[in-house]
Amino acid sequence: MRDDLLTTTLESTEAKPILPVGALIGAAFFGGALAVTIIGGDNARRLGRSNKDFFWVLLGLAAGIATLAIWALVLEPDGFARSNFRILNRGVGFAIAGLFYMVHRFAYRAMQMTGRKSPSPWVPVICAVLAAIVLQSTILYFFQNTMPSL
Amino acid sequence: MTSGGMPLEELEAALLRDPFNTKLRLDYAYRLLDAGRVDDASSQFELALKADADSPDAMIGLALCQHRSGNDSDAISTYQRARNLSDFGPNAELEALLAAAQSSGPKLSVIDGGGSVVSMPVAVQQAVEFDDVAGMADLKKTLRLQIIEPFRNPGLFQRFKKKSGGGVLLYGPPGCGKTLMARAIAGECNAEFQTVGISDILNMWIGESERNLAAVFEQARSRKPCVLFFDELDALAYSRSKAASSSARTIVNEFLAQLDGFNTDNEGVLVLAATNMPWDVDSAMKRPGRFSRQVFVPPPDAAARAEMIRMHIADIPVDDLHVDAVAAATEYFSGADIDGLIDLAKERVLADILSSGSERALQQQDILDALEGVVPSTMDWLKTARNLVKFSGSDASYKSVEKYLKGIKRL
Amino acid sequence: MNDNSEDLRSAVHEISELLDRHRLASARAALERALPQHPDDPELILLAGWLSWYEDDAVEARRIVQRILQMQPEHREAQYLLSRIEFGEENYAEAERLLIGLLKRYPESPSLYASYAEVMLETLNTEKAEQLAVEALRLDPQNESALNIHTLCGFVQSGTEEQRERLQKLLREYPDQTQTTIRLIQHLSDNGQTKEAYKLSKELVVNDPSNQGLVEFATTLRRASHWSMLPLWPMQKWGWAGSIGIWVATVVFFRVADMENSPLQPYAGTVAIVLIGYVVYSWVWPPILQRLIR
16 A cells, blocks of 8 residues: 555645636737746646746746836847837747646646646736736836936 | 335325435335335336435335336346345345246257257247237338238239338338337238347358258248348348358358348248448348338327327326327437436426325426437438438438438438 | 344335435335334435435435434435535534544545545645555545546546556546546646547537536537637637737737838738637637537
8 A cells, every 4th residue: 555645645735727828828919928838827826836846937037027027128228119018928828838838738638638627818818918917117218217228 | 114014195294294214215215115006106216326326225126117017128137236236135036936937938949960959049029919009100101001001901012013022121210119119010921020129140150140040041041921021130130241250251141141031931021121321231231121110200290299298198097188288399309208308307296296295186387397408319310321322322221221211301 | 033124124225226226216215115114214314315316305314314323423425415514504613524534434445545535636636646546545446436536646646657657547446437437537638638528528418418527528529629619729729828928919910010111011911800800709709609619
């Protein structure tokens, strides 16, 4: 008998189904790097592994802020059009979405195999996009008004 | 309120005043029964059961009505239900009927290898012919060509190199007369009809179920000409790929062995089976020489439904009722559904009579009103069959279902 | 053995066999005949519990199980049924607690390990599910449910050679079981062999046309293998990554077309119209097709 297997796993941290991959992509497309990080963080929370995935969330946030900094301090002063920011933010967002997909791939596969349904992504994605827009504006304002352009 | 020795008329008047008094109704029903008005009594007992489904007195009364109108099998089943209720008190007449049923019926003794005796109860039933089955002219024509004539004139079919051996599987929605049709086939073939259900075969001892099955086949061989009919074949020959228990698999293996062995000595014996779920029957059972001929028994057609309705209303007061119109309105209804519908309509009339105090006949509108709350029980089966046809591709087994579904624009 | 206990054993056998064959109405009729004769027999009552469970009446099944557990708190089968009820009702922690309790008393039961692995897999604890499935197979290398769960774990964690090996073992041991076919379809589908997967799924539906889950499964595969889905091949093959690829290609195309003296400039309008049409098609057509097929 393997005693180590007969210890409870679910009492403290019962994993809930995570948001579908489409939620990551939707957040990346409409909200960019910060929005997709919020969705990835929410998925980590649903899986009961916030601590384990803390590094990845931090990495996502750092990538999002770095994107804003590069835009505000380097590209915008060089005369790049605003539409380029959206493309850049989206591109970084997709990269972070891929990262979170790989980190949580086991859960996506398990749900696919067992037929367990994901919750509806609409409300979390809209909230994440709105939160990201507010965050982005604040961070951009900070960079544009308090930091000298490079 | 106690009815004591009240005359029937006074009881009726009392019931009109207090129609929900079950005790009074039961008293009235028993008095009707004593007076020989069995049908009227039966309706009253059914109304009493509607008010109190667990009334043993009402159930016993209904069983007595069924017994006295010659429907002993229903009487036994109703009485057995009554026996399971609290406050049940035995009824001498029905106890005697039950005892007689349990001890009656021919028994076949099969000597096994060790010399012990296996006793097989056999259900032998009275003859029915196609004329006794309402409507379904197309199906009867198919059955005559595919089953009855090859059985009666094997030589003719052999001369035309037309294969006629093997069993026949009747399948279709529940309650649409597969069993009755099987009995009619036996009648048309002038053969004895021997029916086998899963309870006749299943036995808790290892190997005993297979021996029961072998005994059934052996018995059929000894009774030529004979129609051996397996009801609910899906339960008996349940698909081995779906069964969890090993016993389900061994029964199928024995069944296959019997059918194959049987094939060499099948003259004078026709193996028929019926199922509501042909997809649950082991696929090996449907191979040539076994149940390779599969006949779809659809829900009754308009002519059959009209005939059933006529039979139901034959002895009751009816006014302004166009049977064909009612038949047209009951598309996809099974025989059992039509029974239920007419019963519901009768109940409505009775309730109306009891509340208004004036007697009237059953009218077409009563049936149409009753129809509103009834969904034909065949619909679920037809939906499932639709999946079957859509995904079975070139499989010819379900072509007749496909044709039927296309005909009713459900595909 | 007296007649009464033989009657009881006979009834239990018949009802178990009927339940095994999913003849629920016949099983209910047999139970209605047998229970009044033996109202306190736990085995018979347990069968009533399983019947209610199969009939999707979890409330009644739970009531029945609790009645047995009042009579015999340690009743193994009743506790197992209760764990299935908890699992079905998504009370996973309770299902786990019951299964651990059972495994401590019956540590040599591969089926219990497989059931526990199923709970772990459902709750996305895939590593533990894998370990439990391995333990179940150590106890009985041929156990069907353990093999099935083990294959599923392989699908979740690797998706490569290991997945194939496990599936092959399942196919060797239980080639004609429905669950094996489902695993095979998942494997084919994973590998982009949609047509083959659809072919197999058709067989599943023909074997069990009343199973709506299987019908949906086959319908989705039929849709995926339909000729009209060919233009959406990148998305079918690579999923969201395919969509992102198309987006990147679009951005690059229009950036280049936007450049001065770009040779792509004359085509930009046509490409834009085609692209809008393609996006609309990818959104609108698949659900319409699914509906048409259904």
